[in-house]
Amino acid sequence: MPNPSALDLILQSKISPKLKGIATKVFHKERLTSAEGISLYKEAELGFLGILANFVREEKQGDYTYFNRNFHIEPTNICVFDCKFCSYSRLLKQKDGSWELSEQQMLDIVRKYEGQPVTEVHIVGGVHPKMGLQFFADLIKKIKVLRPDLHVKAFTPVEMDYMFRKAKVTAREGLLLLKEHGLGSMPGGGAEIFDEEIRKEICEDKCTSEEWLSIHETAHGLGIPSNATMLYGHIEKYEHRIDHMLRLRTLQDKTGGFNTFIPLKFRNKDNQMSAIPESTVVEDLRNYAVSRIFLDNFDHIKAYWPMIGRTTTQLALNFGVDDIDGTIDDTTKIYTMAGSEEQNPAMSTEELISLIKQAGRHPIERDTLYKTVTDYKTSPLFA
Ligand code: V47
Ligand code: SF4
Numbered sequence: 001m002p003n004p005s006a007l008d009l010i011l012q013s014k015i016s017p018k019l020k021g022i023a024t025k026v027f028h029k030e031r032l033t034s035a036e037g038i039s040l041y042k043e044a045e046l047g048f049l050g051i052l053a054n055f056v057r058e059e060k061q062g063d064y065t066y067f068n069r070n071f072h073i074e075p076t077n078i079c080v081f082d083c084k085f086c087s088y089s090r091l092l093k094q095k096d097g098s099w100e101l102s103e104q105q106m107l108d109i110v111r112k113y114e115g116q117p118v119t120e121v122h123i124v125g126g127v128h129p130k131m132g133l134q135f136f137a138d139l140i141k142k143i144k145v146l147r148p149d150l151h152v153k154a155f156t157p158v159e160m161d162y163m164f165r166k167a168k169v170t171a172r173e174g175l176l177l178l179k180e181h182g183l184g185s186m187p188g189g190g191a192e193i194f195d196e197e198i199r200k201e202i203c204e205d206k207c208t209s210e211e212w213l214s215i216h217e218t219a220h221g222l223g224i225p226s227n228a229t230m231l232y233g234h235i236e237k238y239e240h241r242i243d244h245m246l247r248l249r250t251l252q253d254k255t256g257g258f259n260t261f262i263p264l265k266f267r268n269k270d271n272q273m274s275a276i277p278e279s280t281v282v283e284d285l286r287n288y289a290v291s292r293i294f295l296d297n298f299d300h301i302k303a304y305w306p307m308i309g310r311t312t313t314q315l316a317l318n319f320g321v322d323d324i325d326g327t328i329d330d331t332t333k334i335y336t337m338a339g340s341e342e343q344n345p346a347m348s349t350e351e352l353i354s355l356i357k358q359a360g361r362h363p364i365e366r367d368t369l370y371k372t373v374t375d376y377k378t379s380p381l382f383a
Pocket of ligand 2: 079080081082083086087088089125126127158203206
């Protein structure tokens with residue numbers, strides 16, 4: 001059902017006929033063209049975008065806002081690649097500030113959560129030349145022996161492409177092996193910006209956009225769902241953001257395998273792109289809103305709170321976002337090292353619930369695949 005009052009207000013206002021046409025399409029659940037997506041970025045102001053994005057968000061998810069109980073394992077920050085925006089990686093020969101966890105150290109991290117109701121481990125790191133496919137497959141298997149109930153969300157196509165090539169297996173064979181050892185889904189990293197010219201400028205040497213999309217497509221075909229990200233707010237233009245989302249929307253039409261879309265704000269501390277100023281909060285909110293409006297076949301838009309901080313996360317819940325990731329428990333360094341205001345990212349379940357409730361939304365603890373674990377609106381514990 002279109003929401004006549006909000007649309008009527010827009011139609012009676014002084015907004016341009018072009019934007020009124022876009023609003024009418026959104027309220028009638030019609031798909032936007034790339035040109036219309038670009039117009040939203042270039043011509044629409046924040047309040048207008050918020051009304052449209054909130055309409056789409058509430059049509060899809062009502063006022064539900066999802067989070068999970070998760071922790072990260074970052075096996076190493078040693079990386080064979082040299083992405084210009086990365087504050088985290090070190091070269092193999094560069095010992096200063098680098099780490100490399102053994103299998104035992106990673107299993108010890110999992111053991112630390114014994115008896116705690118965490119539902120997901122997120123494994124992602126640098127591309128270490130000596131950590132290969134069989135090493136990671138065995139690691140996943142051992143994690144599942146310790147915690148059969150834990151969902152393992154692991155490895156981006158950047159890591160997979162490298163480990164599959166080294167092991168001389170196809171993407172399908174490599175993904176099947178990881179699935180057989182317990183891989184549950186893939187995180188969304190490594191996508192950056194698909195436009196080939198921009199990609200060449202910021203991360204020339206890692207897997208191409210085509211390879212990223214193809215590994216996700218193969219994963220979806222094998223019943224391995226995944227997330228998608230977009231690194232924005234650096235040298236890309238609005239046209240590149242829409243091109244990026246169009247490629248994702250097209251693949252989602254084909255496979256339906258993406259769980260969520262996560263815009264990642266470029267942070268500029270201690271990397272080769274430090275001279276580029278970071279995007280403003282207004283731009284961050286506009287970007288969440290356009291993503292929500294344009295990606296009509298994605299069920300969820302996630303704001304990754306360790307990257308944007310708690311205040312912007314709360315605001316984002318009115319601009320299309322319905323998921324804020326999880327407890328994290330100070331287990332990731334990617335954004336801490338890139339200059340996020342969250343220097344020791346950890347939130348208890350109570351803090352996540354209260355952050356969501358303060359923003360007037362309805363907290364739902366989910367598992368990785370968005371099945372409800374606990375509905376905190378009705379839970380007596382936090383009523
Ligand atoms: O691909 C690296 C980004 C990504 C910077 O799937 C940076 O649930 C901003 O993908 N400024 C890895 N971003 C993290 C990632 C992710 C995070 C949270 C949840 C999920 C999920 C996935 O981090 C990289 C890159 O795009 N990144 N450096 C930086 N300076
Ligand atoms: Fe390596 Fe990932 Fe950093 Fe690129 S973003 S240098 S692939 S750790």
